[in-house]
Amino acid sequence: MNNERKKILARAYLVAALILLFSVSVFARLIYIQTHDTEKYKNLAQTTNFRNVEVVAARGNLYASDGILLATTITKYDIYIDMKTIRAELYQNNIGALCDSLQKMFNKPSYYFYSKLNEGKKKENQYLKLAKGLDYEQFARIKNFPILNKGKNKGGFIVERRRERIKTISGFGIRTLGFDDERGKSGLEGAFSCYLKGKNGREIQQRINQKQWKPINIELEPQDGNDVYTTIDMRIQDIAYSALQDQLEKSEADHGCAIVMEVSTGKIVALTNLQRTKEGGYDDLRNFAVWEAAEPGSTFKSISMLALLDDGYVGPNTTVDIGPGYWKYYKHTIRDDHGSGIITLSQVLSQSSNVGISKMIDKYFSKNPQDFLNKINSWGIDKKTYIDIPGESVPYIPKYGKKWSPITLAWMSFGYGVKLTPLQILTFYNGVANNGKLMKPQLLYKIEAKGILIEKFTPIVINQKMASQKAINDLKKMLTYAVETGTSKSIYTPNLSMAGKTGTAQVEYWNKGKGRLYQASFCGFFPADQPEYSCIVVINKPKKGFYGSQVAAPVFKEIAGKVYLKKPLNLPKEDKSKESQKINLLITKNRKLTINPSTTLVPNVIGYYGKDAIPALENLGLKVVYSGNGKVIEQSIIGYPIKKGMTVYLKLSA
Template sequence: MARNFEYHPTPGGAARSRRQDHQAPLLPNPEKESSFRSRFLLAVIYLLMVGVIIRLFYWQVLHRTRLQAEAESQYQRTITNIGQRGKILTSDGYLLVTNAPVYRLYAEPHLLKRPAGELSQLLAPLLVDMDPEIATQPALIAQQRQDLQSTILNRLSQPDRRWVALKQKITEQQKKDIEALDIEGLGFEEYYVRAYPEASTAAHVLGFVGKNQAGEDQGYFGIEGALDKELRGQADKQTFNKDALGFHLFFDQLEDQPITDGRDVVLTIRRDIQHTVEESLKNGIERYGAVSGSVVVMEPKTGKILAMAAYPNYEPGYFYKYPSDTHKNPIIADTFEPGSIFKVLTVSGGVDAGVINPDTQCTKCDSARRIGEYTIKTWNDVYNPNITMSDALAKSDNTAMIFVAELLGQEKFIDYIKSFGIGDPTHIELQEDTSTPFRKDWKFIDLATSSFGQGIATTGMQMVKAVGAVANDGKLMRPTIIEKVIDHQKNTEIPVEAVEERQVITPTTAQTVATMMEYAAQHGEAQWIRSKTHSVAGKTGTAQIPVEGHYDPDRTIASFIGFSPVEDPKFVMLVILREPKSSIWAAETAAPLWYNIANKLYLLLNIPADR
């Protein structure tokens, strides 16, 4: 039989038990506490993981490129070598521009055993550039030595630098002198710079090589500027691993891209003709006291430039020593009012349109022409009633040219002038080729003054191109100064073909105008200097220079343009002299210089006499 369990509290126990139940504190629930702690730890871990992920994203995604570059820089090095720039040669094979080896002197400061001060004193005297301009000036040499010493000391006093350049363009002799000092921690890097064996010859054709904003070589002006991409060598990048000291691990080259040299450019210029033209121009400017001058010689049948010269000149290898306005080629970059040489184009249009012929008489040439508020006179204020067109061109009669322009009419006159290429770029392969477009709101006074080359802007190259068409049976040839481009990598030569742009006037018109120009050369103001051995078709031009709204009668641009021989022209040439002092007239300055050069061209080009 089951026994009931009975509980018998001790006396007072019940009361004590109730009192204890009422006063005892509540104990924490172990299960709840464990759950809260777990959630808290999970939250902390989660936040840490999120932080790690964000940090990883920050470094491995946002800054991946920079970190990778920094890491690679610790064990990789990339050397960039540029292929040599292409050479520039004359048509007869003479080098005008090439590349010469020079050296960069550098130091590795952590390898140097001698104090920086001692080294700067040793090196500075050996690094002075003995430029001919300062070779005889001890004060300038001393200043250069002091500047070099200060620069070298400053660069060597940087112990945290592993490599510093001390001097660029070290010559072979300077390199040998420094090597003889046997200084540990110095070194040389060979590279090439542009060299000009002919000094200033054809400077305005060649241009020069300078530095762009990125510090890279870039061609400016002339051929160097226009054909920079053709001449520029391509980069070669060599990437290799290096050890902790920065030395090349030769067995572990990672990348090697081949060097590609630039293309060579062969010009149409002949060295002997270019030298002759430059020397003659310089002498002419000195003889006639001109401020400046220019000459261009072109083959009318091909458009090839045989010579192009301007003075004052400069040396492309030292371009930074000359005023910046000396760098541009005035023959293609400067516009000017051509004056009476422009009358050749006015007459050409009149003959081609059939409104005049050589014997047409001017019925409005008996006095000065009054056009609105303007009075237009002849250059000498002498008037020739009923003058023929041949005599008008020879005597350079302004009123006769207005007569021709009136017969043509404004629209047809402008059409002819534009067809000759006036107002448009000539498209010669030089960087500064420029033009001045025609005004749209022409008035009758503009037609009148333009007929004799005043109030209209052109360039020397445009005039040679235009008159070249008269010498070439009316065919307008595009002027070119490039014979061919040579690509040595592909072993190919790319010739530049002659380009006929259009037929401006008929062959008959061209022959008629050529005869009128020959008559002008024989009977005009420059007849005293005419050739006795060769026929010449030519025209003088004396243009007053506009200043502050009027023309200065004492300042002129004197010019002479012509071609020879007349029946079979071998060259067309323009001579321009700005502000000659001996005489303001072209017949006494530009014309004799033209004939002086022409007489030499007959010999150089083997042109037989035809008179």
């Protein structure tokens, strides 16, 4: 019995000794930490409970050349409350008033907020969500509510700001306007991101629980990006967008694009792309104008013709025998849709004769095809235009060598066996219109920072003289003749001289199961005698009509007519004054704004307080989105025809 008792006591003493030894070691470790590793563990606690987070800077605004806002960044405000921070006395004395204020703002019963806040107070919730996605006016209002007006340290008021990029005007879609985010870079946003994006800041956040953090302090203020002005002219952009959309719907085409370029500078003043959606409408889903390289068909004949004219082989009145309208060439047949017999080269272009152009190119270049390639490549036909916008395809021009076929040259002459984008074709035509001076397509106009000019971009010349002046003049006359008497004579009008060439190319001809599919196009310039603008219209896979003269040329005519004939040229001063009165507000003596309810144009509210301007615009049926507080300093649309539900974006002074 005694032995058993001794064994039990021995075990007890052993356990006690082990516990004592463990306790002493823990105590010794604590003493060591306090005296030796204090800073190390302070830093560890700091990094565990706090973090340094990047604050994204607001991107700059994107404008059209005429100052119309295309895209902007607005701030949304998320509101939270640190219930633990609020002292009991402050809470009890003001909770009722706070709930009443929240009820009026959010149209929910006050007991809903009372219950939510009381529950948060009991749990000492340090990050209680109160509201998300507030605009500036709502934020400015809520921060003055009872309790919240005591700020972060006493009232527990926590605000988190989010940036949202928004498109401000119709006529631009996701691909043309573009983006720069996790999807990549696209369109204008992607092209000019280096200017638009600012410098991000940093803020300190404190851990609330395993999943939540709350902002404590801004360590480095973010710097907003610069504003970018593009070369786009919204008046012309709207015209091109509407004309293209109408024709796509009428012809039931798959997709299309239209580009308008200023002849003397290469500035792109309109760029629109539309594709049929699954729902049957049309939207900007892909930048066909810049990306889609395809066999152009007969618009390439102007390139072949300039090669002939510049080398002095031929003139507009040189004749060629196109026989019965077809030509047996090696084991293939080249066919025409128009005319037969002996015709001039002006008629070759105006009638769009495949036989005529291929016979002439074969006659003068078949012995040395490299001469032809050298000539057209000197105009940059084989190179990208290197336009600012990303996604441009590389043109395909065959190289003379082992894989060169005997029929390659002839087929090239009328636009088969080569691939070019609409923009690349337009660049050539624009050079012809510009008396042989080839311009780089330009989309970037200037950069500003808070209204101060940072940089202005000048036009870039690719080729000072594409060809002899005589060859250029002859081709311009031949293209004018083509509109007056040729395949595109249906668009002729004595009110505006136009020059250009139709194009009709069969696409996917290797896929026999789909039947015949076509690409219709028209490229030219106006006015023909003193060109100001060049333009290309391309419509793909139309179901109703397929010739360029039927489908694409009418769009060109509509764009040219509305751009040029309705251009406000040298208006008398009194007319300008009357027009100005239509788009400006009427102001009474007490500075209260009133608008004539019969006005048809969006009024100018810049310089007036948002509290007056916003309801005045809304009374006209406009939807107003704004940021800031105070006077209006920027307005997205001024003087445009009012459409019910149209969105107007305002930027206020603070």
